[in-house]
Amino acid sequence: MKADSNLERVLSSGKFAVTAEIGPPMSASADPVRKKAEAMKGSADAFNLTDNQTAMSRMSSIACATILIQQGMEPVVQMTCRDRNRIAMQSDVLGASALGVRNILCLSGDHQSFGNMKEAKNVYDVDSIQELMILRKMRDEGKLWNDDELEVAPQLFLGAAANPFADPFEFRVTRLGKKVTAGADFVQTQSIYDMERFEKWMGLVRARGLHEKVHILAGVMPLKSHKIALYMKNKVSGMIVPDAIVDRMRNAKDPKEVGVRICEEQIAHLKSIEGVHGVHIMAVNWEEIVPRIVSEAGLTPR
Amino acid sequence: MIIGEQKPLKEICEILEGHRRILVAGCRSCVAICLAGGEKEVGILAESLRLHSDLRGKGWEIDEVTVERQCEKEWVHDIAPRIEGKDAVLSIACGVGAQTIQAIYPKVRALPGLNTSNMGAPMEPGIFMEKCGGCGDCVIHLTGGICPIVRCAKSLLNGPCGGSQNGKCEIGKDTPCAWEEIHQSLKELGRLDLLEANIPPKDWTPSRSGGPRKIVRPESVIGEAEKLMRGER
Numbered sequence: 001m002k003a004d005s006n007l008e009r010v011l012s013s014g015k016f017a018v019t020a021e022i023g024p025p026m027s028a029s030a031d032p033v034r035k036k037a038e039a040m041k042g043s044a045d046a047f048n049l050t051d052n053q054t055a056m057s058r059m060s061s062i063a064c065a066t067i068l069i070q071q072g073m074e075p076v077v078q079m080t081c082r083d084r085n086r087i088a089m090q091s092d093v094l095g096a097s098a099l100g101v102r103n104i105l106c107l108s109g110d111h112q113s114f115g116n117m118k119e120a121k122n123v124y125d126v127d128s129i130q131e132l133m134i135l136r137k138m139r140d141e142g143k144l145w146n147d148d149e150l151e152v153a154p155q156l157f158l159g160a161a162a163n164p165f166a167d168p169f170e171f172r173v174t175r176l177g178k179k180v181t182a183g184a185d186f187v188q189t190q191s192i193y194d195m196e197r198f199e200k201w202m203g204l205v206r207a208r209g210l211h212e213k214v215h216i217l218a219g220v221m222p223l224k225s226h227k228i229a230l231y232m233k234n235k236v237s238g239m240i241v242p243d244a245i246v247d248r249m250r251n252a253k254d255p256k257e258v259g260v261r262i263c264e265e266q267i268a269h270l271k272s273i274e275g276v277h278g279v280h281i282m283a284v285n286w287e288e289i290v291p292r293i294v295s296e297a298g299l300t301p302r
Numbered sequence: 303m304i305i306g307e308q309k310p311l312k313e314i315c316e317i318l319e320g321h322r323r324i325l326v327a328g329c330r331s332c333v334a335i336c337l338a339g340g341e342k343e344v345g346i347l348a349e350s351l352r353l354h355s356d357l358r359g360k361g362w363e364i365d366e367v368t369v370e371r372q373c374e375k376e377w378v379h380d381i382a383p384r385i386e387g388k389d390a391v392l393s394i395a396c397g398v399g400a401q402t403i404q405a406i407y408p409k410v411r412a413l414p415g416l417n418t419s420n421m422g423a424p425m426e427p428g429i430f431m432e433k434c435g436g437c438g439d440c441v442i443h444l445t446g447g448i449c450p451i452v453r454c455a456k457s458l459l460n461g462p463c464g465g466s467q468n469g470k471c472e473i474g475k476d477t478p479c480a481w482e483e484i485h486q487s488l489k490e491l492g493r494l495d496l497l498e499a500n501i502p503p504k505d506w507t508p509s510r511s512g513g514p515r516k517i518v519r520p521e522s523v524i525g526e527a528e529k530l531m532r533g534e535r
Contacts, residue, residue, distance in 0.1 A: 110472070124458070125506065126503045127457075130500075145503060166462065167466050167468060167469065168481075175460075175461045175462075177498070178498070182500050237465045237466075237470075237472040
């Protein structure tokens with residue numbers, strides 16, 4: 001075991017894993033985090049805390065992770081390269097580890113032009129693959145990137161993102177391979193709506209044998225409304241939403257119910273794909289629906 | 303070349319507030335090619351300022367000059383007679399030119415009339431694109447002759463992020479994804495193998511992170527004695 005996190009144990013034992021995302025609040029109070037966490041407890045093996053998602057300042061993912069640990073839940077800390085250079089990154093990793101964080105997801109981060117402070121300067125001292133290299137060295141060699149010895153090395157289960165729907169498509173599997181080489185133990189994908197393309201991508205992943213080197217958790221995002229489906233299709237770059245899904249949401253009498261059903265159907269499909277070791281549920285601003293989806297998808301108890 | 307863009311007239315007028323005898327100074331190099339600070343632009347700007355002064359009763363005396371290369375002190379020395387009696391030089395050369403004027407004429411205020419944007423190239427008439435990040439440690443032999451440092455919005459060194467779609471960057475449909483271009487270029491070159499290797503964290507010391515950069519070419523450096531002999535100004 002690299003980190004002996006719950007997520008690592010579940011995945012190593014060959015069980016189908018579930019992770020779910022929690023969006024930190026724009027607040028200095030721990031209460032909203034506790035409330036969301038309480039509502040989701042027992043519905044996943046570990047919970048991702050997003051890191052200033054879409055480049056808006058929110059409570060730090062490490063602080064939220066600490067609150068989750070106090071609630072007896074396991075966090076996955078998301079850490080982007082947008083807001084910290086390698087000095088801050090390594091410092092954050094040591095701090096997070098000292099507070100009990102065992103899973104860290106390495107990300108480039110959304111560009112600040114998406115956010116509410118577009119005039120900010122980004123960092124990008126390193127990219128997400130270099131972040132993996134740095135964190136793996138800290139864990140495996142007990143050294144900072146410059147070779148300074150750490151008194152105690154962090155225990156980490158390292159995650160990365162993969163987007164089968166971004167371009168150039170033929171490079172997407174190469175990029176996953178690079179992340180595996182750099183140290184990714186698990187991967188969470190972008191939300192999947194275009195199952196055909198995801199299957200095609202998984203085929204290429206298997207052809208390279210990557211599914212045996214890294215745990216792939218397939219990303220799903222339940223749709224709340226037709227408007228959100230359209231937004232995902234037209235406004236979110238690196239996302240493909242087929243018309244069939246948009247139409248189903250448009251024609252729905254109860255869009256939320258249909259959104260949940262689509263998500264459950266997707267999970268059932270994803271479970272059947274060779275090399276998919278779990279699902280990652282991103283119910284943005286709708287976290288309370290996660291326990292129901294997990295239960296109805298037959299993935300409880302956790 | 304250096305790409306720049308003139309500041310809006312309103313901002314220039316605000317910057318000029320409190321000055322009277324003003325020399326508008328352009329440059330015949332990069333900023334002339336990108337149609338921002340050459341002789342023609344100097345003429346138009348000077349005329350606009352005279353008009354503004356007449357309409358608003360500013361009492362500005364506007365003179366104009368265009369230097370061959372405003373970043374080289376030899377050329378800037380030559381305009382000493384035109385600087386005489388002025389209380390401000392409005393430079394529409396790049397920031398290097400404006401600073402050279404300030405260094406040579408410490409008693410006159412050098413004011414910026416142009417925003418220096420980037421190191422780029424003319425793409426088609428009237429369109430200029432940033433091309434080089436000036437990082438001090440070029441990597442384009444690994445990236446198909448395309449600079450990821452500045453042409454990728456995140457300066458990624460190991461391929462496109464998840465926001466690249468249909469050849470465009472996630473920041474906007476007008477911005478090509480540099481990594482899509484790199485992929486395309488390496489494919490044409492038959493060198494997609496270069497994309498398989500992980501590039502480790504970059505050493506940014508030759509970049510701005512090492513502080514202001516200075517390049518010394520020892521064979522060209524002349525000693526104090528020789529400077530005196532040559533009558534260096």
